[in-house]
Amino acid sequence: MFGKNKNNAVTQDAVMQALSRVQEPELHKDLVTLNMIRDVAIHDGEVSFTIVLTTPACPLRAQIEQEAIAAVKALPGVSTVNVRFVADVRQDHRIIGRLNIPVKNIVAVASGKGGVGKSTVSTNLAVSLALDGAKVGVLDADIYGPNIPMMFGLSGRPRIEHDKLTPFERYGVKVISMGFLMPEGEAVVWRGPMLHKAIQQLFTDVNWGELDYLIVDLPPGTGDAQLSLAQSVPLTGGIIVTGPQAVSVSDALRGARAFERLEVPILGVVENMSGEIFGSGGGMEAAKKLHVDFLARIPLDPQVRIGGDSGEPIVVLAPDSPTAKAFRDFARVVAAKISVQNVAPQPQLKIV
Template identity: 40%
Template sequence: MPAHDTVALTAALTTALSKVIDPEIRKPITELKMVRSIEIREGAGKTTAVIGIDLTTSGCPMRDTIVDRVKTAARTVAGVDEILVELGAMDAAQREELRVMLRGSATPVIPFTQPGNLTKIYAIGSGKGGVGKSTVTANLAAAMAQQGIKVGVIDADIYGFSIPRLLGVASQPTRVDSMLLPPIAHEVKVVSIGMFVPSGQPVVWRGPMLHRALEQFLTDVYWGDLDVLLLDLPPGTGDIAISVAQLLPNSEILTVTTPQAAAAEVAERSGSIALQTNQGLVGVVENMAWLEQEDGTRLEIFGSGGGQSVSDSLSKLTGTDVPLLGQIPLDINLREAGDDGVPVVLSAPDSPAARALSNVALSLTQRERGLSGMRLNISPV
């Protein structure tokens, strides 16, 4: 084959590979400098492209996916009869270069507090346990992702983590030295302490360790450019709630309650922490609002009015509008979907609970990302 043909084929393959997206980092493998080499070989009447790929780690769990994507892209190049992929792994210097390129700095920082970051951050909390806060978080995330929103979830309920099961995540983050690539489920990036402890083992930590765990989730995990970050908080107003306010002062609180008066009173106290931490209150979600009967009537098992009561109370307390964003009915589909690891907004999108949750997600994603702190590339003349 003439040299100029080889050059042309190599260029065409490079262009094709630039469309291959790393399944964890979600950037082109050419941009990540994972393409080590492209060699064109002639023999036995055919043209073979030998493509060298350096994985981020030798034990990369997505190696087969990457190989498949590379071969699929290379097959689109006319003139190539066979594709061989030779895998290697980045060395320490390459991984360091990758980390700096992704983070923008050699020193880990919380990306969501940097100037120019437009990620909306919603801390989803409740006054007490058992109100379905984690279920709401998982379904909001899945619904947002289905809308095309880039979303991540931090399971900040260190003692009572449940997000991995609710989203069907069984894998651990991929470690690239000191950087973690979060697992992705239903197009949602997820991290939880449950990914690091053996099944059935409790987490027995005190305040400083809880703070450090949350800080590492924010600094060590590569989140990429998220539109929305959701944090599933533990119940109450303890260490994690305070740490979220300190580490993410631009976060807003979404309060989950049930219709029951006792739950609503506790939820009001949970939401009112915003007055002390200077966080915004984005709204209230009432879970387990009613059970729809076959004849169309509603059985209010836990009473009624709790969500609106919390909304009214927090609006009066803060002097701002804290709306009731939605009422989620009791729905067996919701429970079954959580057990199966497929959120109900995906598994049964037409169910009453799914529709209500999707509407809440839509109301949150339609809120514009602010420009506060963003540097604009303009100068006076």
């Protein structure tokens, strides 16, 4: 019988054969084919192995663990199964060679208009990924109204070492913003080449270190900043933030069309501030019109405003609240979509 030796003891081959029947639920390939199994050890019926996830924010980790244990425990001679998890985030291969920074994925968060909580979404997305164990940075590219410093409770000027800016770090996230480099309250009126150069330097002249995800908070609208960003760096994907109202949906569609024209994959739509006051459903409607995934519905919650003012994202301020849990789930969905895209890139659907 395959996998047995002459002493009728389970073998490494048998374990790998069993695990080859366990599918990664979102990549739709088995764990062995995806090279996700490491360090198989067998001792007196006790089997141990490591599963290498494609993101530490894997939303289906529990399912993978249960199915892997069941598959191996079904082998004759196995009494105990121990599973360890590590993560190796897959890289967007378009980034290799384009940027001289060790960043695996760059995700832009955009909206067609202001006032929908785009910076709040960017902040809680980044902190949620960091809480799950990912290496994360936030680049505040909202040149005209940088809010990320307030969201993280940061101020002052970053240090310069070896001709590069050293980002601030809080909640496990590295943060850089034009807000750190300008006098407080000063308006920026850059356009065209000046804006393009400023955004490019926020990538190349900052010592980001190794990052799994760099979240870029874009200014609202579809102007020079979006164009400069898409021309400067290869974006792994864009996330569209909308409110529940019809007017927000209309603006979100315009923002998505800008991504499409710039050939940026749209990861999906998130509806922010959903609830009794503003209603709900706008995000789902926008996603349907764009033929992309609806990523999350984030409830309207006064604690989000309190945390934003005090520099404490709600996933830190009130981690057990429904809104914090919605943000954590949202981040895991985004991480999973990036993993799927990097393993098997999907063609970008045209918006109709």
